[in-house]
Amino acid sequence: QVQLQESGPGLVKPSETLSLTCSVSGGSINPYYWSWIRQPPGKGLEWIGYIHYSGTTNYNPSLKSRVTISVDTSRDQLSLKLTSVTAADTAVYYCARDRSGRTDVWGQGTLVTVSS
């Protein structure tokens, strides 16, 4: 059974870059798409973007200028970088498998707080 585990700093300063990693276990990154999704405290889900194992990406237009998602197939990991963060980027960040469009496997999520 595929499991996802997000990791990275829980606290990021304003204007700096948020960097997270998602490790995939129990299965391979091939041949799926993989998404990052976030949820501000007490609010709904927001799709950030996805990456195909081949490296093809697509991002939420509202975040596109600040987001980079990458994949390391040799390590079965994907990464998220979000630049120039503000308090509005404080959220639980999830990685998830995008299987033919549906998000069928989710990580447990990791809370990232943007604060000085």
Add this chain to the structure above:
Amino acid sequence: DIQMTQSPSTLSASVGDRVTITCRASQSISGWLAWIQQKPGKAPNLLIYDASNLESGVPSRFSGSGSGTEFTLTIRSLQPDDAATYYCQQYNSFSRTFGQGTKVEIK
């Protein structure tokens, strides 16, 4: 971008009730819609995909229907374990969009 609008935002129902949540898309998404359940403090969980297909392991009291721009999630006989927030998600386009969520409370 495709916008997804859910109604109601909150509903309160009794155990055994039939519950229906509606999701409307700003343009046709054919049948490319999923329903996701999120319990407090937990990661979301897929219930329904392609508008009406039940994900493996999901109780049969959950069902989905619709196509084009209007979709529904029905819980046939509400159980205490169903207290959660439910989201619809479209995947018709290259991007993905979630509805704002519907919180289901048990009376």
